[in-house]
Amino acid sequence: MGKRIFDFLVSVGLLMVLSPLMAALVVLLWWRGEGPVFFTQTRTGRSGRPFTLLKFRTMSEARDASGKLLSDEKRLTRIGSWLRQSSLDELPQLYCVLRGEMSLVGPRPLLPEYLPLYSEEQNRRHEVLPGITGIAQIKGRNRLSWENKFRYDTWYVRHRSFLLDVKILYLTIRPLVRREHIYPEGSLSVVPFRGNRKSA
Incomplete structure (x- = not known):
């Protein structure tokens, strides 16, 4: 309960302070006209329940002749690159925190299709609410291997506390x-998790 109250109060405070910036970003993204202002995607939350993640859009809807979306590198817009570099694209997730679907701190929410790929230990990351930031984000973020990300996630689950948050x-x-560590080494895209046979 204390964590929920802390998340709620901090999120409200941040939204009040950052609302002029967020409004300006909405206008800028709308004016650029490279797709919807917001990016929404189903992610896995606490206890494996799905929820809708909200971010500022950083990529266009550009497609090839067959209608298939182009690679992330080709769809990343100029303003989208700036939003990612500054992590401002993550700001709308504060609304997910207000809704009780996310926390300020916790394992990052991942795609539902990864659920059957986790080891029993890795699956413990779903014992808590997913977070906007977490240990993996301060230890290397997208430069970490999946195994190391999950190792930090499950460590957090076992040792979580208000002071740790x-x-x-x-x-x-x-x-x-x-x-730092916005992208994986030598790429603008995170390699999808393919599963593993070893426990994290």
Whole structure:
């Protein structure tokens, strides 16, 4: 209950402070006209329940002659690249926190199709609400292997506490300001999780 109250109060405060910036981003993305302002996608939440993740859109809807979406590298817009580098594309997730579908701190929410691929230990990440930031985000974010991400996620589940959340939020500031580990090494796309036979 304490974590939920903390999440709610901090999210309300951040939305109040950041609402002019978010409104400006909505107008800018609408004016650029490269697709819907918001990107929505089904992700897996606590206890494996699906919910709708909300972000500012960073890629266009450009397709090839057959109607297939182009690669992420070709669809990433100029403003989208800036939003990702600054992590401003994540701001709408504060509304997911208000709805009780996410927390400020926790394992990042992933795609539902990954559910049958987790080991028993990796699946423990769903014992808590997914977060906007977490240990994996301060330890290397998208530069980490899937196995290491899940190792940090399950460590958090076992050791979670209010003080740990505060520490993670504080330590998130440095990589956020320095724009570290936004993309995997040598790519703009995260390699999909394919499963593994070993426990994380």
